[in-house]
Amino acid sequence: MSDVALNVEDGSVALELDRSHVFHSWSAQASLNPIVVAGASGCEVWDFSGKRYLDFSSQLVNTNIGHSHPKVVAAIQKQAALLATVAPSHANLARGNAAKKILEHAGPGFEKVFFTNGGADANENAIRMARLTTGRDTVLTTYRSYHGSTGAAIAATGDPRRVPNQFSRGHVHFFGPFPYRSEFWASSPEEECQRALHHLRRVIECEGPTSIAAILLETIPGTAGVIVPPSGWLAGVRKLCDEFGIVMICDEVMCGFGRTGDWFAWQNKVLNPEAVVPDLVTFAKGVNGGYVPAGGVIISPKIAHAFDEKAFPGGLTYSGHPLAMAAIVANIGAYEEEKIIENAARIGNGVLGPGLRKLAERHPIIGEVRGLGLFWALDLVADAKTRQPLAAATVARIKASLMANGLLPFTTDNRIHVVPPCTITEQQVETALAIYDKVLSAIAV
Structure with missing residues (x-):
C-alpha cells in the first residue's frame, strides 16, 4: 500500500463531491453508491478506510499491466x-x-x-x-x-x-x-x-x-x-x-x-x-x-x-x-x-481456467466457463438444463458479497467476467478462486 496516510474523512468528501457534481456513464444517477478508491498498486486497490480489494475487473479490463507500475x-x-x-x-x-x-x-x-x-x-x-x-x-x-x-x-x-x-x-x-x-x-x-x-x-x-x-x-x-x-x-x-x-x-x-x-x-x-x-x-x-x-x-x-x-x-x-x-x-x-504476456498465458490457461472449471463442477449456478488467457466469463444460470440466465437481482447480490469479501468483480447481465491484470500471481488467483467459491456457496437461487 502507498505510504501516503489515509484519511477516512477524505473518502467521505470524495463521495459527497462525486454525488453532487459528477455525472456517471451508463447509470441512473440517483441510485449510485460507488466505492471511493483511494489508491492502487499491482493487482490491488484500496479505499480510504484501508480496505483492500483484489482487482479482478482490471477496472474496465484495461489495467493489463497492473496498477501504478x-x-x-x-x-x-x-x-x-x-x-x-x-x-x-x-x-x-x-x-x-x-x-x-x-x-x-x-x-x-x-x-x-x-x-x-x-x-x-x-x-x-x-x-x-x-x-x-x-x-x-x-x-x-x-x-x-x-x-x-x-x-x-x-x-x-x-x-x-x-x-x-x-x-x-x-x-x-x-x-x-x-x-x-x-x-x-x-x-x-x-x-x-x-x-x-x-x-x-x-x-x-x-x-x-x-x-x-x-x-x-x-x-x-x-x-x-x-x-x-x-x-x-x-x-x-x-x-x-x-x-x-x-x-x-x-x-x-x-x-x-x-x-x-x-x-x-x-x-x-x-x-x-x-x-x-x-x-x-x-x-x-x-x-x-x-x-x-x-x-x-x-x-x-x-x-x-x-x-x-x-x-x-x-x-x-x-x-x-x-x-x-x-x-x-x-x-x-x-x-x-518482465514476460507479462507469457505470465498471462501460463497463469490464465494453467491456473485460472482450470480453477474456474472446478468451480463449475461444484456450483450448478455456473452454466458455462468460457475464455482464454486472463479473459474469462462465468455464465450464471437459474437452471442448468434450460440455461435460463440468472436474475439480475441475484447477480447484484453476488457482486456485493464478492466486494464484501475483498474482491473487486466485473459483472454484466448474468455473468461474472474474470479479468485480472496480466501481472497476477498464482497465489492471488488461488485467493480469488476461494472467494468465488465462498460467495457462490452462500447464494440461493
Whole structure:
C-alpha cells in the first residue's frame, strides 16, 4: 500500500463531491453508491478506510499491466518534464517509438498506426478508412458486440445500448457464433461455425456485396460475454471478405495486449490456427494500461497507401499525445522485459481456467466457463438444463458479497467476467478462486 496516510474523512468528501457534481456513464444517477478508491498498486486497490480489494475487473479490463507500475509511471513523469503536449501535425519521438513498438508485435501485414484517444474513436476511424477506400457505406457487425459509445461506434454495437443512440447510417447486424446459446440449433462448435458463416454469407448477399465496406468484429466479444468463437470462424470471415472485396476489421480494444496470453487475440493459435490477418486492427485499453487515454488503428499497407496522395479526412487534437505515447512505450517494454504476456498465458490457461472449471463442477449456478488467457466469463444460470440466465437481482447480490469479501468483480447481465491484470500471481488467483467459491456457496437461487 502507498505510504501516503489515509484519511477516512477524505473518502467521505470524495463521495459527497462525486454525488453532487459528477455525472456517471451508463447509470441512473440517483441510485449510485460507488466505492471511493483511494489508491492502487499491482493487482490491488484500496479505499480510504484501508480496505483492500483484489482487482479482478482490471477496472474496465484495461489495467493489463497492473496498477501504478513503476516503469510506466516514471516514463509519464519523464515525458511530462520534457514535452507535455504537442499538436498531432508535428513529429515527436514518443509517438514514433510507440508506433514502432506496436507494429513490431502486430507483425507482417501492417505498416502504419493512427492514434486516437480511446477505443470508440479507434473504431470510428477504422470505419471511416474502410468506407473511404472501398467507396461503400455499409458496415456489418454482430448483435453480441460492443464497439464504443460514440456515433458510428454505438450504431455498430450490437447490444441493446445502441437502441436509443442510433444516429449513424449504414449499420447492419448479424449473429456471430455462440455455441452455448446458439441461434442456429447447432450441436457442436464446428456446426455452429459452419452455420454462422452461412448466415453471414446470406446477410452479405441480401444486403448487396457491393454496398458493404467492412465487417467489424471483436475478435473475442468481451462485454457480450467473452464469447470465444470456434476455430475456423476468423478464417471463414477472412475468406468472405476476400471474395466480396470487404475490409476485415478486428476490434482488439478489450482482447488485445496480453488479455488472451498473446499480443493480439487474432494471433492466438487456438482461435486462429489458419493465421489469417485482418486489414485493420483497433486497440486501446491494454496498450498502456489505461494510465493515459490512448487508442488507435493498425493499418495494412494497401489502406495506408490509399492516402498517400489524398488527405485522410479525420483527426483529433490529442492524437498521439506525448504522455500517452510514453506510457505505451514503457508499457510494451515492461511486457517484454518482465514476460507479462507469457505470465498471462501460463497463469490464465494453467491456473485460472482450470480453477474456474472446478468451480463449475461444484456450483450448478455456473452454466458455462468460457475464455482464454486472463479473459474469462462465468455464465450464471437459474437452471442448468434450460440455461435460463440468472436474475439480475441475484447477480447484484453476488457482486456485493464478492466486494464484501475483498474482491473487486466485473459483472454484466448474468455473468461474472474474470479479468485480472496480466501481472497476477498464482497465489492471488488461488485467493480469488476461494472467494468465488465462498460467495457462490452462500447464494440461493
